[in-house]
Amino acid sequence: MIIQENVPLSTITTMRLGGPADYVVDVESVDEALEAIEFAEEKNLPIYFLGTGANSLGLDEGFRGVIIRNHIKGFEILSETGNEIIVKAGGGEIWDDFVEYITDRGYSGIEAMSKIPGTVGAAPVQNIGAYGQDVSNTLESVEAFDTMLDEYVEIPAKDCDFSYRHSIFNSGETSGRYFILNCTFRFKKGKLTPPFYNSLQAYLDEHSITDYSPKNIRQAVSEIRAGKLPDPAAIASAGSFFKNFILTDAEADEAEKKGIPVYRSATENKVNTGWLLENAGLKGKSFHGFKVSDKAALILINESGESYADLKQAEEEIAKIVYDKYGFKIEPEPVIIKEREQHD
Numbered sequence: 306m307i308i309q310e311n312v313p314l315s316t317i318t319t320m321r322l323g324g325p326a327d328y329v330v331d332v333e334s335v336d337e338a339l340e341a342i343e344f345a346e347e348k349n350l351p352i353y354f355l356g357t358g359a360n361s362l363g364l365d366e367g368f369r370g371v372i373i374r375n376h377i378k379g380f381e382i383l384s385e386t387g388n389e390i391i392v393k394a395g396g397g398e399i400w401d402d403f404v405e406y407i408t409d410r411g412y413s414g415i416e417a418m419s420k421i422p423g424t425v426g427a428a429p430v431q432n433i434g435a436y437g438q439d440v441s442n443t444l445e446s447v448e449a450f451d452t453m454l455d456e457y458v459e460i461p462a463k464d465c466d467f468s469y470r471h472s473i474f475n476s477g478e479t480s481g482r483y484f485i486l487n488c489t490f491r492f493k494k495g496k497l498t499p500p501f502y503n504s505l506q507a508y509l510d511e512h513s514i515t516d517y518s519p520k521n522i523r524q525a526v527s528e529i530r531a532g533k534l535p536d537p538a539a540i541a542s543a544g545s546f547f548k549n550f551i552l553t554d555a556e557a558d559e560a561e562k563k564g565i566p567v568y569r570s571a572t573e574n575k576v577n578t579g580w581l582l583e584n585a586g587l588k589g590k591s592f593h594g595f596k597v598s599d600k601a602a603l604i605l606i607n608e609s610g611e612s613y614a615d616l617k618q619a620e621e622e623i624a625k626i627v628y629d630k631y632g633f634k635i636e637p638e639p640v641i642i643k644e645r646e647q648h649d
């Protein structure tokens with residue numbers, strides 16, 4: 306267990322903003338995770354759990370508490386039959402390494418989520434998703450430490466209250482309560498079947514790809530993302546900065562009356578915030594050092610923004626332009642590193 310003091314949040318989050326955290330503790334095993342939690346409890350300091358910092362934002366005042374970073378590694382095959390595998394992955398594994406491990410073995414279920422930045426343990430928190438797949442489709446259970454009851458728990462996926470970018474881990478009274486240690490998934494052999502999400506379908510058509518093996522879909526998604534999304538090592542951003550909208554049928558009818566395209570599927574009606582931003586003329590525009598990406602409008606790039614205050618101003622100005630034109634209140638997707646609200 307490595308303990309560092311006074312670590313700028315700008316150095317541990319991909320948006321590269323924020324003042325110092327009192328402590329950052331890196332843990333590589335369940336035992337170390339428990340020790341780190343004890344360390345914070347002894348000092349009576351709040352805890353914030355972090356993976357690679359790809360979806361968390363640092364405030365200018367920093368964080369008066371202990372940030373615990375999960376580096377618990379390893380893939381363990383719990384069972385494998387002819388066409389099904391159950392795998393437990395360490396919460397600190399890099400998500401895309403896990404996707405590669407699974408697709409290499411011919412299993413389907415997460416291939417469309419290739420190249421999403423971040424860790425396995427962070428994936429259920431906001432129920433990451435891309436191109437029609439999300440984590441809730443294949444997750445079986447999560448092993449976590451419950452900081453409220455001070456005990457180790459196993460939470461089945463059905464109790465995680467998953468929906469679009471939402472789970473018990475990022476909402477309501479349970480937000481920030483659990484430290485996700487390991488995640489167990491179930492995958493089946495096989496291939497996805499078309500029709501695919503529009504941008505993926507367009508890529509497959511253009512490249513005449515008709516074998517939808519997990520490896521081919523992974524390859525296609527990786528190429529789409531490489532062309533559109535910034536490389537976190539080179540460019541500061543937090544992935545998609547704004548959330549899309551899930552609408553009721555009545556709201557969807559209203560949106561269409563205003564000329565806004567709605568993607569209707571069997572399960573949901575969706576308005577793409579990328580479309581709203583693009584059609585409000587925001588692509589490529591900069592606000593207080595933050596630029597709306599000219600390749601994927603949901604991504605906000607930190608070009609020269611120096612503070613969270615700058616980001617907040619940029620966010621508000623962008624949101625106002627979209628609201629004035631389309632009447633949609635767009636909201637940021639990343640979460641702010643701060644003390645969890647006390648409910649106990």
Ligand code: EPU
Nearest residue numbers: 435436504544545547548549577579580583600601602603
């Ligand atoms: N669109 C535009 N202009 C843009 C971007 C999008 O008009 O600049 C419209 C287009 O109609 C396009 C549609 O939005 O067909 C969908 O765009 P895209 O496929 O780029 O996906 P997205 O809705 O912008 C979401 C996720 C991404 C995920 C992609 C692919 C959210 C907040 N974002 O973006 O996830 O990779 O779908 O499935 O749901 C992330 O969360 O960090 C992330 C990158």
